[in-house]
Amino acid sequence: ITPHPTTIFLSVNKGASSFLTDDFAPAMMRVFPQLRHLAIAQQIINGIKPQELPIPPRDMIVTRMYPDVYDQLVEEPVPAAGRFADKKLVMLRRDPRDVAVSLYYSIRYSHTTRTRNRLHFLGRKAVLDDLDVAGGIAAITYKPSIKQFQATVRFLKQHPHTCLTTYETLINDFPAWLAQVQQYLGWSDEQATRIGGKLQRAVKAPSRMRVSKHKRRVTPGNWREVFDDRLREIYQRLAGREMQAAGYTWD
Numbered sequence: 001i002t003p004h005p006t007t008i009f010l011s012v013n014k015g016a017s018s019f020l021t022d023d024f025a026p027a028m029m030r031v032f033p034q035l036r037h038l039a040i041a042q043q044i045i046n047g048i049k050p051q052e053l054p055i056p057p058r059d060m061i062v063t064r065m066y067p068d069v070y071d072q073l074v075e076e077p078v079p080a081a082g083r084f085a086d087k088k089l090v091m092l093r094r095d096p097r098d099v100a101v102s103l104y105y106s107i108r109y110s111h112t113t114r115t116r117n118r119l120h121f122l123g124r125k126a127v128l129d130d131l132d133v134a135g136g137i138a139a140i141t142y143k144p145s146i147k148q149f150q151a152t153v154r155f156l157k158q159h160p161h162t163c164l165t166t167y168e169t170l171i172n173d174f175p176a177w178l179a180q181v182q183q184y185l186g187w188s189d190e191q192a193t194r195i196g197g198k199l200q201r202a203v204k205a206p207s208r209m210r211v212s213k214h215k216r217r218v219t220p221g222n223w224r225e226v227f228d229d230r231l232r233e234i235y236q237r238l239a240g241r242e243m244q245a246a247g248y249t250w251d
Contacts, residue, residue, distance in 0.1 A: 004032045006055060007088040007185065008062040010070065010155065012148040014102035015094035015167050016203070017041075018214065021063040023202040027195045028061055039064040040073075045116055050074070057086040067151030084159055088185055091156065094167035095248045096149035097223035097235060102216070103141040104133050109211045133226045142231065146239045153242050166247075168220045174200045 009024075011017040021039050029035045041064035043053055050069045054076035055062060065073070079085040107121070108128040115121045128136045156162055163184040170177045174196070182192040205218040227235075232250065235243065243249070 003058040004035060005086070005088045005185075006057055006060040006062070007090060008055070008065055008073075008084070010065050010067075010089065010091040010152070010162070011063075012092075012094055012096075012099055012152065013066055013144065014099050014106060016092055016170055017064050017066070019170075019202055020092065023199055024195075025061045025063050027199055031191050031194050032059075034059050035061050037061045037063070040069055041066060044069070045114060055087070067148045067155075070151060070155050084161075089159055089162040090181060090184065091152060091162050091164050092167060092170065093149070093152050093164065093246070095220060095223065096145040096239065096243065097227065097231075097248070098167075098220055099148070100137045100141040100145035101133060101222045101226050103145060104128060104136040105211050105216050106214070107141070108136065110214050110216065134228050134231060137226070137231055138234065142234055142238075146235070149239060149246075150242060153246070171203055171205075171218060171220060174203055 007028075009017075009020045011020060021037075025037045025039075029037060036059060038053060038055075038060060040050060040053065040062060044050065050072040051074050054074050056076060057079070062073075075083070075087075079087075107125050111121070113121060124140055127139060128141075131139055156164060163180065165177055165180055169180075178192060178196040178199075181187075182189075187195070203218065206213065206215055209217050236250075
């Protein structure tokens, strides 16, 4: 069996990490059966520290790698050429404005209370239970959405060999997203077809929106229906330049 380089899928909260973990990684493992799968966030919830999960250079898929652990992973052995030099890095980034909307609905309605800090989560949920979407974003969810977006910007500067993909392409043009990943990881057309063949259904929007479901809406642009002048000012002031550079404009 030909070794497959360890591939780390970096994501943000509410940025299709469930798709990567529950659908894409298993599809990769059917084609490359030697692969092992490590979902970082689940391990942390179970009480394991990122430093206790050494990442080998080959034959592993890492998912649910959120920005708060971008800099905490331990590689074994440490690449002589520098951090992550012997690994494939695929970042799936999402518009932070849509992340903030999705976080509001997730925390208030659908997210499990089994988190790293249950009391903190419940405290945020109690606040959001008394606020509408715009109010909840202004009070709580704009902060993590901007913080995580800015973490992706820093990571890309530190590791320019990362393959940057977007949530928007994943949802709106899955074949194009898959082709980008295929080219970066060096898959054959047959391998890409076997991996992606049945996955487009996994990113399809639900027939109707239900706030109690983890997969509430999916389609990008929800922020346009929610943001008021106050929220526009917050995002423009705190991350406007970086968002514009990333293609997230106000048009």
